[in-house]
Amino acid sequence: MSVNSTPAASIRVLIVDDHPIVREGIAALIDRQPAMAVVGEAANGDEAVQRFRELRPDVTLMDVQMPGTDGVAAIEAIRHLSPKAAILVLTTYPGDAQAVRAIQAGAAGYLLKNSIRKELIDAIQAVHTGRRAVSPDIAHALAAHALDERLTERDLAILRLVADGHANKQIAWRLGVSIDTIKANLKHLFAKLGVEDRTHAVTVAARRGFIER
CATH class of the missing domain: 1.10.10.10 (Winged helix-like DNA-binding domain superfamily/Winged helix DNA-binding domain)
Incomplete structure (x- = not known):
């Protein structure tokens, strides 16, 4: 796990993903940014809540489908601990229904893992400053189904x-x-x-x- 000692002005990031190689790749990208640093990692939703409670990161990158407690449940738990927590979903699943659940749970953004590196960095900065960040493909799907009748x-x-x-x-x-x-x-x-x-x-x-x- 890559965890750096960082200046107070840096954006402190917690990475949550059940694949170690994915976490390693994201951490390497973030740690190359002068104003960002990875402060912790977690492999599932339960660990994510525990690590958030310990570290209080500025931004949490959250996968949604993980063994045990999934990302949406973890988002809800973290937002219960800290209603202003900035959480950015980073996932391989482009489904609009899943994006809606994550956003309703309190996620400030929803990004696909195949996003270009600059898009991820920009998204982290956006949610850190209170803005939303949604992948164009997800935004299109949300708009396309916005008026659909809800599934019960x-x-x-x-x-x-x-x-x-x-x-x-x-x-x-x-x-x-x-x-x-x-x-x-x-x-x-x-x-x-x-x-x-x-x-x-x-x-x-x-x-x-x-x-x-």
């Missing part, structure tokens, strides 16, 4: 069961409703997602971040 908890439960390969009869039994109700739910769900069948529904839901595959 029932919709998400059905999607997960469909993704797991359950037939309508099994889904109805698990949710304690009739098969006709599930058929009606699926028809409405397909309309919300703009799809025509179960396979396409799962593909779109996974791509947008409604479910994990």
Whole structure:
């Protein structure tokens, strides 16, 4: 782990990612910046909250999908500890639904890991000064689906069961409703997602971040 002793004016960064090589690469980039330094690292959401409590970094870079406590839950916990905490999501998942959850949890930005280096540095500086930073691809997806009808908890439960390969009869039994109700739910769900069948529904839901595959 790269942890530097830094001047008080530096932006102190905590890196949270379950891949050591990713953390190492990000740390090397940040430590080359004259006004930034990595003060700590964490490999999962629980560690992230603990390290934040110990270090009180200026900016936390947060992955979202990690073993155990995920990034969104960690964002909520950190913002509970410090309502003004500056958290920038850095992820490989471009789904707009996942971005919405992260931002609603308190993230100030949402950046993809394939972003160019300057974009990451600019984003860290932006959230440190109270501004937002969102990857153009994510911003486009958020705008494209801004007026979509919201998926309900029932919709998400059905999607997960469909993704797991359950037939309508099994889904109805698990949710304690009739098969006709599930058929009606699926028809409405397909309309919300703009799809025509179960396979396409799962593909779109996974791509947008409604479910994990």
